[in-house]
Amino acid sequence: MPRLETARRPNTSPRRAAGRDLQTTLSSCVALEGVGVHSGKPARIVLHPAEANAGVAVLRSDLAAEPVAPALWSRVVSTELCTSLGLGGRAAVATVEHAMAALAGLGVDNALIEVDGPEVPVLDGSSAPFVAAIDEAELATLTAERRHIEVLKTVRVERGAAFAELGPGAEGLTLDVEISFDHAAIGRQRKALRLDPATFRRELARARTFGFIGDIERLWRAGFALGASLENSIAISDAGVLNPEGLRFSDEFVRHKMLDAVGDLALAGAPIRGAFRSRCGGHALNHAVLQALFADASAWRLSPALAPMRGEMRPDIAAPIAFGVQPALAPDRS
Numbered sequence: 579m580p581r582l583e584t585a586r587r588p589n590t591s592p593r594r595a596a597g598r599d600l601q602t603t604l605s606s607c608v609a610l611e612g613v614g615v616h617s618g619k620p621a622r623i624v625l626h627p628a629e630a631n632a633g634v635a636v637l638r639s640d641l642a643a644e645p646v647a648p649a650l651w652s653r654v655v656s657t658e659l660c661t662s663l664g665l666g667g668r669a670a671v672a673t674v675e676h677a678m679a680a681l682a683g684l685g686v687d688n689a690l691i692e693v694d695g696p697e698v699p700v701l702d703g704s705s706a707p708f709v710a711a712i713d714e715a716e717l718a719t720l721t722a723e724r725r726h727i728e729v730l731k732t733v734r735v736e737r738g739a740a741f742a743e744l745g746p747g748a749e750g751l752t753l754d755v756e757i758s759f760d761h762a763a764i765g766r767q768r769k770a771l772r773l774d775p776a777t778f779r780r781e782l783a784r785a786r787t788f789g790f791i792g793d794i795e796r797l798w799r800a801g802f803a804l805g806a807s808l809e810n811s812i813a814i815s816d817a818g819v820l821n822p823e824g825l826r827f828s829d830e831f832v833r834h835k836m837l838d839a840v841g842d843l844a845l846a847g848a849p850i851r852g853a854f855r856s857r858c859g860g861h862a863l864n865h866a867v868l869q870a871l872f873a874d875a876s877a878w879r880l881s882p883a884l885a886p887m888r889g890e891m892r893p894d895i896a897a898p899i900a901f902g903v904q905p906a907l908a909p910d911r912s
């Protein structure tokens with residue numbers, strides 16, 4: 579286990595939680611094992627508690643230096659097929675979005691994600707195993723007040739007919755996501771909901787990633803998606819869904835796109851209070867809309883307005899971002 583300040587069991591005070599919106603973390607550590615969907619190699623992560631205001635951070639325990647970085651939009655190094663975070667130098671961690679979605683969906687403000695390789699395990703292709711792990715670890719309420727990123731005006735990014743948008747909202751985060759695939763198994767699907775732990779568990783957490791068998795075979799030949807299987811993805815052929823168990827929801831595809839958006843938007847660094855909309859989006863547009871938000875200091879504020887949470891949330895000192903641009907309508911293994 580890494581010797582980190584954030585790995586210590588935090589001081590918690592559930593007694594003071596009544597009536598206040600307080601930050602949370604995990605009560606204990608919990609591990610998950612599986613394979614990386616792209617590497618096909620065994621992968622293990624451990625979710626650790628973290629102190630108030632630490633946010634979520636990612637650590638590579640397999641590298642001698644144990645590089646660690648905050649899980650923030652400014653650390654995104656690739657949005658191709660999945661969302662990858664750079665930890666400094668050449669170290670990165672891929673496929674963070676389903677774990678991030680589970681943490682954000684259940685309202686976990688502070689945690690350390692320890693990974694023993696370059697990729698978070700894909701598990702069943704959804705956030706459900708991470709939700710089960712967080713439930714096993716249990717939440718702890720901290721004494722620090724939760725802060726939100728309040729969206730003050732609409733920012734929008736477009737690529738062709740695809741777009742992602744963040745605008746002011748009444749309370750919390752609402753999502754309105756639409757996808758359109760020229761395939762009878764998917765077609766046009768749209769879903770809207772207000773995010774809270776109950777809606778995340780019920781509506782989104784179990785929705786799995788998906789891909790078209792032709793794309794998967796092409797990715798295999800290129801050395802990607804080596805861990806992809808019917809155990810961790812919905813595979814679609816011309817004949818329809820190949821998984822013998824079928825779908826978990828009739829509109830599982832748009833639900834998974836929304837789950838991905840929850841995970842990608844969690845890289846804002848704090849819960850967003852606003853309205854997210856996207857059409858034919860994916861990781862690249864989800865990231866681009868956060869870039870657009872933080873590029874405009876008049877488009878957002880921390881609420882309640884206290885000292886900045888972490889330096890990297892401030893766009894003026896954020897590291898330059900270089901991420902692979904993918905066509906927004908390309909087959910997205912999300």
Ligand SMILES: [Zn+2]
Nearest residue numbers: 787838911912
């Ligand atoms: Zn996904």
